[in-house]
Amino acid sequence: MTMIEAMGRIGEIQSSLLQLSGAKSATAATDTSAAFAASLASFGGTSGASGTGVPPATIANPGAATGTDVVASAQKYLGVPYVFGGEDASGMDCSGLVQRVYADLGIDVPRLVSGQMKIGTEVGSLAQAKPGDLIVTGGGEHILIYAGNNRVIHAPYEGRTVSLVDAYMTDADIDTIRRVIPQPSAAASASPGGGSTDLISAALASFATGGAR
Structure with missing residues (x-):
């Protein structure tokens, strides 16, 4: 494990x-x-x-990190141009953005979508997604960061920049949703002693x- x-x-x-x-x-x-x-x-x-x-x-x-932290980290890269194979503020592709955002929080994830789509735990549907979750589409060709309120952050394709947009996909378009950072549990503060x-x-x-x- x-x-x-x-x-x-x-x-x-x-x-x-x-x-x-x-x-x-x-x-x-x-x-x-x-x-x-x-x-x-x-x-x-x-x-x-x-x-x-x-x-x-x-x-x-x-x-230490939360899903909200993931979204805040991703927002720092809004406007960065899409560059195939890129993974820093000079230019990045979709999986490079994901790797960089999580690295900023001290979390190491695989570089490619093929690896990123297998980490964490599966989320059943877009309706259950939480900020910071990863959404994989296109048969494993594209990955986005769920930002909450039915919006996503991603590096779309050549000629575009890292963008915050409405979630344009449906569950039928999604290959998997991965939760890398577990949601906090009330049990953490439930014990009186x-x-x-x-x-x-x-x-x-x-x-x-x-x-x-």
């Missing part, structure tokens, strides 16, 4: 902890969190390339500093 896949599991596990806190004693919830911490620590030796052969996306500071939250934070810190080799 790659680091980005592990991060995708955190929101689910935190939600479970929230349910446990209401149905069981604080001791039981803490025990469950301890088991989660141990499981997360075990990912430390599996941060290489996944079975698909796609380089994993890695997060330098887990939990802070026990489960502290254990999760400790596990994440251990994974970030010692797990990635």
